[in-house]
Each structure stands twice: as C-alpha cells, then as structure tokens.
Amino acid sequence: MLSAAVGAMEPIQFQDAAEEARFRALSAELRCVMCQNQSLADSNAQIAHDLRLQVLELMREGKTDREIKDYLVARYSDFVLYNPPVRPATWLLWFGPALMLVIGAAVVVVVVRRRSAVAPAATPDDNEQEW
Structure with missing residues (x-):
C-alpha cells in the first residue's frame, strides 16, 4: 500500500x-x-x-x-x-473588490456627515467657562 x-x-x-x-x-x-x-x-x-x-x-x-x-x-x-x-459569470470576481471599496467609502462619507450634523455647535459662551 x-x-x-x-x-x-x-x-x-x-x-x-x-x-x-x-x-x-x-x-x-x-x-x-x-x-x-x-x-x-x-x-x-x-x-x-x-x-x-x-x-x-x-x-x-x-x-x-x-x-x-x-x-x-x-x-x-x-x-x-x-x-x-471577463464575462457575466465572473463579473463579481473581477469587479467585486472595487464595488466593495466604493460601498465602504460611501458608508464612511454618510457616517461622517451624520456625525458632523449631530455634533453640537460651539457657542461663544462655551469658551468662557468659569471655574
């Protein structure tokens, strides 16, 4: 054997x-x-x-x-x-990584814009704190 x-x-x-x-x-x-x-x-x-x-x-x-x-x-x-x-059956293989990169970048842009819109704006009185 x-x-x-x-x-x-x-x-x-x-x-x-x-x-x-x-x-x-x-x-x-x-x-x-x-x-x-x-x-x-x-x-x-x-x-x-x-x-x-x-x-x-x-x-x-x-x-x-x-x-x-x-x-x-x-x-x-x-x-x-x-x-x-490169043919329809292999499009995901060829273009999938680039598509995922674009989707990831779009998610980052949306999250950053939402956080900056929600963040409270600083007022002039905030800088003059009394201790």
Whole structure:
C-alpha cells in the first residue's frame, strides 16, 4: 500500500527542456482545484499531481495551451484559471473588490456627515467657562 502511494507521487520525467518549460509555465497559470490559492505547480495535493499528469498527457497529444485550458475549464469551471475571462459569470470576481471599496467609502462619507450634523455647535459662551 505504501509503495503504491509513493510511486504515485514520483517526479515527472520530461522529454526535453522545451517540454519542461512549457509544462511549468502552463501549470503556473492553473489553480489547484482542491487548494484555495495554490497553483497546480505549487500544490502537493494528490489531485494536483493527477492534473499535472493530465496536462502533460494532453501536451504530448499535441494540444495547444488554449485547448488544455479549455479542457480543464470544461471539467472544473473558470475556478481552475488564475486569470479567468471577463464575462457575466465572473463579473463579481473581477469587479467585486472595487464595488466593495466604493460601498465602504460611501458608508464612511454618510457616517461622517451624520456625525458632523449631530455634533453640537460651539457657542461663544462655551469658551468662557468659569471655574
């Protein structure tokens, strides 16, 4: 049992330096579907290893990088891409942080204006206190 697990995680053997460079570049652009914020290249999860082998197999079948990404997106959605395309399904992902910043700034402006309107105005007699 242990030998099968160790054998499953053996390093990938490349045919040449060009294949290795292409593989590393492609796997750095893809996200591990199990890990929240690790690339396919950085993840130690078993599924990441399986996906790396799948990517290498597709490369060796002559698929382009675009075809490989499309294949993975079809199986795992845009989540597998570090830079998903801008389309209605990903608008929240792309524009959500800016929208939250604008909403936060609006809330701050409203709160500051309300507090300044409620704050009592200083009268000339307030400055001349008798002790």
